[in-house]
Amino acid sequence: MAFATDRAFNAGAASAPGGLISSGRRRVLPLAFLLAAAGGLGGCSWLSSTPGSSAGSAPLAGFEVTSTGTVVGRKVEQLRGDLSRLKANVDAQQQNFDVLLAQTVRSSEAYHGVVAAVQARLQLGTTPGNPLLVQQWNQAQRELDAVTGNVTALGQLANSVAGSSSSAAYLLESTQAALGLSGGIDQDRIALNMIEDDTARLVVRIDRLLTALSDQVSRQTVYVSGERGNLTTLALAIKNGELYGASITTRTFTPGRVSATPTYYDETPAYRPAAGGSAAAIDDRRPLVVIRFDQPDVAYQQALYTAVSKVLDQRPQTGFDLIAITPSAGTAAEVAMNQTKSKQNAQGVLRTLTDMGLPSDRVSVAATTSADAAVPEVRLYIR
Numbered sequence: 001m002a003f004a005t006d007r008a009f010n011a012g013a014a015s016a017p018g019g020l021i022s023s024g025r026r027r028v029l030p031l032a033f034l035l036a037a038a039g040g041l042g043g044c045s046w047l048s049s050t051p052g053s054s055a056g057s058a059p060l061a062g063f064e065v066t067s068t069g070t071v072v073g074r075k076v077e078q079l080r081g082d083l084s085r086l087k088a089n090v091d092a093q094q095q096n097f098d099v100l101l102a103q104t105v106r107s108s109e110a111y112h113g114v115v116a117a118v119q120a121r122l123q124l125g126t127t128p129g130n131p132l133l134v135q136q137w138n139q140a141q142r143e144l145d146a147v148t149g150n151v152t153a154l155g156q157l158a159n160s161v162a163g164s165s166s167s168a169a170y171l172l173e174s175t176q177a178a179l180g181l182s183g184g185i186d187q188d189r190i191a192l193n194m195i196e197d198d199t200a201r202l203v204v205r206i207d208r209l210l211t212a213l214s215d216q217v218s219r220q221t222v223y224v225s226g227e228r229g230n231l232t233t234l235a236l237a238i239k240n241g242e243l244y245g246a247s248i249t250t251r252t253f254t255p256g257r258v259s260a261t262p263t264y265y266d267e268t269p270a271y272r273p274a275a276g277g278s279a280a281a282i283d284d285r286r287p288l289v290v291i292r293f294d295q296p297d298v299a300y301q302q303a304l305y306t307a308v309s310k311v312l313d314q315r316p317q318t319g320f321d322l323i324a325i326t327p328s329a330g331t332a333a334e335v336a337m338n339q340t341k342s343k344q345n346a347q348g349v350l351r352t353l354t355d356m357g358l359p360s361d362r363v364s365v366a367a368t369t370s371a372d373a374a375v376p377e378v379r380l381y382i383r
Contacts, residue, residue: 071183073185076195125242144228162210169203349380
């Protein structure tokens with residue numbers, strides 16, 4: 001590539017017909033000379049369009065960088081290689097995510113199909129421990145295990161994508177730092193700008209993939225946890241050959257009111273049936289059991305069994321009201337989250353009661369808020 005000097009410009013202007021040279025005035029180059037110079041520069045192009053490529057389909061917007069031979073030019077080649085490898089890695093991670101989602105959908109559909117078949121048979125009535133239903137239950141267990149395996153794989157993929165996010169951030173910083181290096185030419189600066197733009201777009205793509213993974217892991221973890229409890233309830237129904245009430249996850253939580261001063265007590269109160277059999281009329285009653293979920297894995301099973309057994313020994317046909325209590329203090333978002341936790345806790349207590357042999361149709365479930373509750377609670381009342 002040749003750069004025209006001031007002397008060359010003067011000589012060209014002097015020899016060209018109609019050239020204008022005036023001392024004390026700015027030199028004006030003939031149009032023909034400028035066109036010739038532009039044609040010469042066009043022959044030194046350092047960017048060439050890749051045949052068959054389209055803009056945005058590959059790093060550097062479909063153009064191929066040729067080496068300029070400078071220090072910065074060698075840095076450009078290194079950054080371009082890092083970007084290509086990172087983009088291929090992210091493509092593979094996106095494909096893996098799509099495959100795991102498809103597998104989760106197939107396993108969930110198969111699981112719910114088997115569970116629906118078992119529930120339909122139990123609804124009609126069958127023999128206790130029907131081996132066909134046991135076989136179907138085992139199949140449902142395998143399908144749910146497959147979903148659990150996909151959740152684990154999604155968690156591992158999330159860690160891998162987090163690593164790609166760190167690599168992309170480092171690549172973007174390295175590209176921005178290379179713009180300040182000395183020893184480069186304009187072509188190197190343009191190439192670095194293009195790499196910076198492509199890396200920034202890749203960072204956005206990685207962030208979206210990471211957000212989708214986080215949402216799926218959280219959602220599927222809650223789903224699997226709830227269905228594990230439903231399978232436990234279904235196993236008890238198969239053992240007895242009878243379906244005890246509706247699905248726990250679809251049980252309606254009706255609004256209710258509770259006593260403002262709940263406490264533990266040993267004496268069994270007199271039986272007071274609620275009006276219309278509703279769990280809402282529980283005023284002035286003291287709870288049989290109060291379970292405060294102020295820490296993970298609260299061990300309430302033995303105490304619950306002892307209290308319920310004592311009541312049933314005296315009155316075998318006694319019914320119970322199970323109330324999910326949510327603290328009313330806090331923001332609306334905090335109250336909503338605590339309501340969800342309280343209902344999940346109540347579902348766990350109900351499963352424990354049915355595992356003890358208490359038919360779930362003798363336990364009504366309600367949910368409410370209380371100003372005196374500091375943490376999510378579950379209270380069991382005698383109906």
